[in-house]
Amino acid sequence: MNYRMMGFVIGRILLAEALLLLLPLAVTLGYGETPVPFLIPMALLVAAGGLLSFKRPKQTALYARDGLAVVALAWIAMSVFGALPFYISGDIPKFVDCIFETVSGFTTTGATILTEVEPLAKGILFWRSFTHWVGGMGVLVFVMAILPMSGDGHGMHLLRAEMPGPAPGKLVSRMSDTAKILYGIYLVMTVLEIVLLVAGGMPLFDACIHSFGSAGTGGFSCRNLSVGAYNNAYFDIVIGIFMMLFGLNFNLYYFLLVRRFREVFRSEELWAYVIIAGAAVGAITLNIMSLYDSVGTSLRHAFFQVSSIMTTTGFATVDFNTWPTFSKAILVALMFVGGCAGSTAGGVKVARVVILEKASAGELRRMLHPNAVPSIRFEGKTLSDRHIRGVCLFFVMYMAIFTVSCLLVSLEQMDLVTVFTAVATCINNVGPGLEIVGPMGNFSSFSAFSKLLLSFDMLVGRLEIFPMLLLFAPSIWRRRRAQGVRRPADL
Amino acid sequence: MKIAIVGAGKVGTALTRHLSADNKVTVIDQNAHLVDNIINVYDVMGVCGNGASYDVQKEADVQHTDLLIATTSSDEINILTCLVAKKLGVRHTIARVRNPEYGRQLRFMRGELGLSMSINPEQATAREIARVLRFPTAMKLESFSKGRLELVEYRVAERTALDGTRLSELYRNFKVRVLICAVARQGETIIPSGDFTLRAGDKIYLTAAPRELEKFFRQLGVFRAKASSVIIVGASKICYYLASELLDMGMSVKIIDQDERRCVAISEKLPRALVIVGDGTDSELLSEEGIGQTDAFVAITGLDEANILMSLNAARMSGDCCKVVAKINRKALLELVSDESLIDSVVSTGSVTVELILQYIRAMKNASASKVKTLHRIVDEKVEALEFTVTADIPFAGIPLRELNLKRGLLLAGIVRQNGQIVIPSGEDALHLHDDVIVVTTDTQLDDLRDILQE
Numbered sequence: 001m002n003y004r005m006m007g008f009v010i011g012r013i014l015l016a017e018a019l020l021l022l023l024p025l026a027v028t029l030g031y032g033e034t035p036v037p038f039l040i041p042m043a044l045l046v047a048a049g050g051l052l053s054f055k056r057p058k059q060t061a062l063y064a065r066d067g068l069a070v071v072a073l074a075w076i077a078m079s080v081f082g083a084l085p086f087y088i089s090g091d092i093p094k095f096v097d098c099i100f101e102t103v104s105g106f107t108t109t110g111a112t113i114l115t116e117v118e119p120l121a122k123g124i125l126f127w128r129s130f131t132h133w134v135g136g137m138g139v140l141v142f143v144m145a146i147l148p149m150s151g152d153g154h155g156m157h158l159l160r161a162e163m164p165g166p167a168p169g170k171l172v173s174r175m176s177d178t179a180k181i182l183y184g185i186y187l188v189m190t191v192l193e194i195v196l197l198v199a200g201g202m203p204l205f206d207a208c209i210h211s212f213g214s215a216g217t218g219g220f221s222c223r224n225l226s227v228g229a230y231n232n233a234y235f236d237i238v239i240g241i242f243m244m245l246f247g248l249n250f251n252l253y254y255f256l257l258v259r260r261f262r263e264v265f266r267s268e269e270l271w272a273y274v275i276i277a278g279a280a281v282g283a284i285t286l287n288i289m290s291l292y293d294s295v296g297t298s299l300r301h302a303f304f305q306v307s308s309i310m311t312t313t314g315f316a317t318v319d320f321n322t323w324p325t326f327s328k329a330i331l332v333a334l335m336f337v338g339g340c341a342g343s344t345a346g347g348v349k350v351a352r353v354v355i356l357e358k359a360s361a362g363e364l365r366r367m368l369h370p371n372a373v374p375s376i377r378f379e380g381k382t383l384s385d386r387h388i389r390g391v392c393l394f395f396v397m398y399m400a401i402f403t404v405s406c407l408l409v410s411l412e413q414m415d416l417v418t419v420f421t422a423v424a425t426c427i428n429n430v431g432p433g434l435e436i437v438g439p440m441g442n443f444s445s446f447s448a449f450s451k452l453l454l455s456f457d458m459l460v461g462r463l464e465i466f467p468m469l470l471l472f473a474p475s476i477w478r479r480r481r482a483q484g485v486r487r488p489a490d491l
Numbered sequence: 492m493k494i495a496i497v498g499a500g501k502v503g504t505a506l507t508r509h510l511s512a513d514n515k516v517t518v519i520d521q522n523a524h525l526v527d528n529i530i531n532v533y534d535v536m537g538v539c540g541n542g543a544s545y546d547v548q549k550e551a552d553v554q555h556t557d558l559l560i561a562t563t564s565s566d567e568i569n570i571l572t573c574l575v576a577k578k579l580g581v582r583h584t585i586a587r588v589r590n591p592e593y594g595r596q597l598r599f600m601r602g603e604l605g606l607s608m609s610i611n612p613e614q615a616t617a618r619e620i621a622r623v624l625r626f627p628t629a630m631k632l633e634s635f636s637k638g639r640l641e642l643v644e645y646r647v648a649e650r651t652a653l654d655g656t657r658l659s660e661l662y663r664n665f666k667v668r669v670l671i672c673a674v675a676r677q678g679e680t681i682i683p684s685g686d687f688t689l690r691a692g693d694k695i696y697l698t699a700a701p702r703e704l705e706k707f708f709r710q711l712g713v714f715r716a717k718a719s720s721v722i723i724v725g726a727s728k729i730c731y732y733l734a735s736e737l738l739d740m741g742m743s744v745k746i747i748d749q750d751e752r753r754c755v756a757i758s759e760k761l762p763r764a765l766v767i768v769g770d771g772t773d774s775e776l777l778s779e780e781g782i783g784q785t786d787a788f789v790a791i792t793g794l795d796e797a798n799i800l801m802s803l804n805a806a807r808m809s810g811d812c813c814k815v816v817a818k819i820n821r822k823a824l825l826e827l828v829s830d831e832s833l834i835d836s837v838v839s840t841g842s843v844t845v846e847l848i849l850q851y852i853r854a855m856k857n858a859s860a861s862k863v864k865t866l867h868r869i870v871d872e873k874v875e876a877l878e879f880t881v882t883a884d885i886p887f888a889g890i891p892l893r894e895l896n897l898k899r900g901l902l903l904a905g906i907v908r909q910n911g912q913i914v915i916p917s918g919e920d921a922l923h924l925h926d927d928v929i930v931v932t933t934d935t936q937l938d939d940l941r942d943i944l945q946e
């Protein structure tokens with residue numbers, strides 16, 4: 001393990017976080033609020049980051065496990081520092097709650113422990129939503145875009161650990177150029193959404209908050225009733241469409257920009273995403289027809305909710321907790337499907353769902369024709385066994401962590417639906433669940449232990465399991481090389 | 492600059508290592524595993540597929556690259572790849588073409604198929620070995636300005652005249668015009684000045700005219716005459732090129748290989764060589780073939796390990812009288828062997844190829860007339876020796892070198908005047924129009940003679 005280089009990268013990330021805090025600081029000053037909650041964390045970040053990345057180490061190579069460990073540690077460190085403004089401002093008195101809120105922000109979950117958000121200071125609200133925007137595309141990607149990392153490569157491991165999806169790749173040969181392109185697309189789309197919302201009459205501050213929320217597919221709102229507070233069909237449609245857009249693989253936007261339309265049109269994942277979303281909207285619209293006065297209204301709410309849950313954003317226009325069970329079941333299923341690989345969304349990802357479906361069909365075919373040569377193709381390429389095994393393993397681990405978390409959270413005196421959906425919503429980075437944690441509820445009634453566990457689940461979901469799990473592998477922390485025969489536990 | 496490399500084998504990977512730091516590189520290979528490995532280590536884009544196919548080249552955005560290098564194992568695919576790339580609009584294409592049968596139609600291919608350059612690593616390696624055998628005193632020998640100036644690598648042995656000598660004394664005592672332009676000492680690279688003291692174990696790099704070099708080493712008492720009988724183990728393509736060159740130089744050549752069919756094939760092509768079926772590690776066979784009376788032993792089988800062991804064995808059997816050359820392709824083994832100085836001379840096909848391609852790229856980057864004519868990398872690839880011709884656009888021509896503010900870690904190692912006169916430059920000398928000048932530098936980005944001055 002190259003500890004010095006790991007420290008260097010983490011130091012850079014902390015410096016980048018200090019830089020990002022400038023924006024909420026400006027908002028705070030603009031509204032004439034006290035800047036202290038931001039100045040103290042910034043000073044601490046600059047000190048810690050500066051100390052760690054003061055000198056570039058000689059040995060700059062980061063191998064796979066260093067990369068994974070760096071990403072996991074960086075996200076934890078970022079969350080701890082990012083929680084400070086909430087704590088110092090006194091808006092959230094308990095530090096565990098601050099951590100939960102910040103992790104929920106950075107992982108673009110949008111689950112909150114706040115019962116009332118409207119009385120919060122504007123700067124704090126802005127930072128709360130801005131964490132979504134930062135966490136959506138990833139902080140390491142941001143650092144790579146502005147500060148070239150290391151001369152001799154190996155940075156691919158970092159990118160891979162932070163970017164969602166089974167096989168993230170580069171768009172262009174330079175990592176820093178790839179990062180710049182991704183952030184460019186991200187920024188332009190966010191600004192476009194803000195402009196469209198402001199054009200529809202939403203105040204600029206609210207437009208920013210909701211655009212950050214949908215861009216990162218997070219879901220923090222500045223209103224207690226979320227998007228439903230405006231009760232405005234135009235806002236619902238704009239936000240609904242943008243959530244869907246941010247749930248798409250960003251590579252497709254790049255292909256559009258360089259006029260490679262055929263690749264966009266032929267993307268299997270895109271079609272699967274559209275079909276799943278369309279089918280869910282149709283089924284829910286029919287199911288909730290009786291609750292609303294017109295087909296148009298029920299279609300609008302169904303579309304918004306499906307878009308919000310499938311892209312794992314978590315905004316709400318209505319309290320879907322009161323919907324029929326069938327609709328709720330569809331929404332819970334969509335939580336697990338999630339958005340496309342290479343987007344800002346969470347969940348298992350549509351690409352993996354498609355691969356799992358094809359692998360299952362292939363395996364069934366092999367039972368009928370034992371000697372058949374399997375050829376499982378995705379996006380026009382044959383998938384190797386190793387790749388498929390990776391996807392299956394991911395799914396199994398995902399479910400295993402989900403089950404264990406459910407068991408531990410069920411120690412609380414709460415009903416099964418609450419426990420189940422609370423864990424599901426956190427691990428999939430959605431935000432609202434059902435019952436107590438429903439769209440109009442919150443997580444404040446959980447114990448500190450459950451909050452930390454759920455924060456861990458959010459990080460597991462955002463970083464796609466392996467970086468977080470690796471922190472528990474003893475070989476990561478053992479400095480001395482194991483002597484003699486290696487025990488299986490070391491591997 | 493955007494560069495596409497087709498084929499992620501040894502040469503492709505070595506090129507990626509050297510080019511990825513300053514260029515936007517895309518690597519194309521059919522083997523997904525190789526592509527994966529390369530993108531994990533270097534900051535490059537990887538595309539998996541047949542590089543000769545139009546669709547794959549489109550996917551890799553080859554039409555917007557400045558240079559395409561095809562180094563797959565197949566000559567035909569390399570040529571086809573370059574042809575497709577040329578039609579897509581790539582200006583510069585380089586193909587690796589190794590088959591001797593194609594070697595004779597290179598001019599046609601360049602003209603008709605639009606290859607900018609074809610490289611034959613086997614032939615280039617054979618030439619490098621042949622140069623060492625012509626001057627066995629050196630570990631390695633590179634030539635500049637059509638052979639008028641040579642750069643040799645030599646290891647200072649213990650208790651010789653060089654051990655413990657200051658360079659300024661050396662030049663005074665020997666009255667020969669040589670220049671020590673770089674020294675490698677325990678992994679450190681030094682561009683030495685006059686008060687530098689040599690020690691045993693130093694690897695020194697000297698430039699001089701060929702005749703001066705011979706005189707210098709004769710005075711030191713370590714001169715070894717040109718080899719006249721050579722044993723080559725491994726009847727590979729390199730062997731074919733090497734043996735035919737050595738035979739043309741009038742040496743007697745024995746070729747040993749285990750594979751009978753290969754032996755028959757090479758003996759048909761080279762009737763003047765003696766071809767023996769046998770094992771090159773077999774001491775019995777070697778002494779039967781007279782290793783004790785042979786001047787040089789060259790191990791160029793496909794296995795690095797076998798080459799190393801064979802060479803060590805041959806050196807021991809001949810009582811260190813025989814010049815031993817081994818081909819080692821893997822970088823780790825190469826470094827190990829050259830650090831421990833186990834074998835007289837080592838060559839590596841990959842490194843020779845990379846040198847040729849870097850030379851082409853450096854010349855391509857510089858649009859002006861003062862192009863890089865020759866490029867050689869010395870001191871474990873850490874130092875470059877480049878040859879330029881002084882053209883009319885060089886502002887400092889005619890000014891004595893002492894008045895020029897040269898960059899640090901940079902040295903003018905030799906000047907070849909237009910009339911063929913060799914000058915080992917001192918402060919009083921100046922560059923003149925049409926001179927060939929050899930620059931030795933630790934800066935591995937130099938592509939223009941005008942950049943040798945400090946800004």
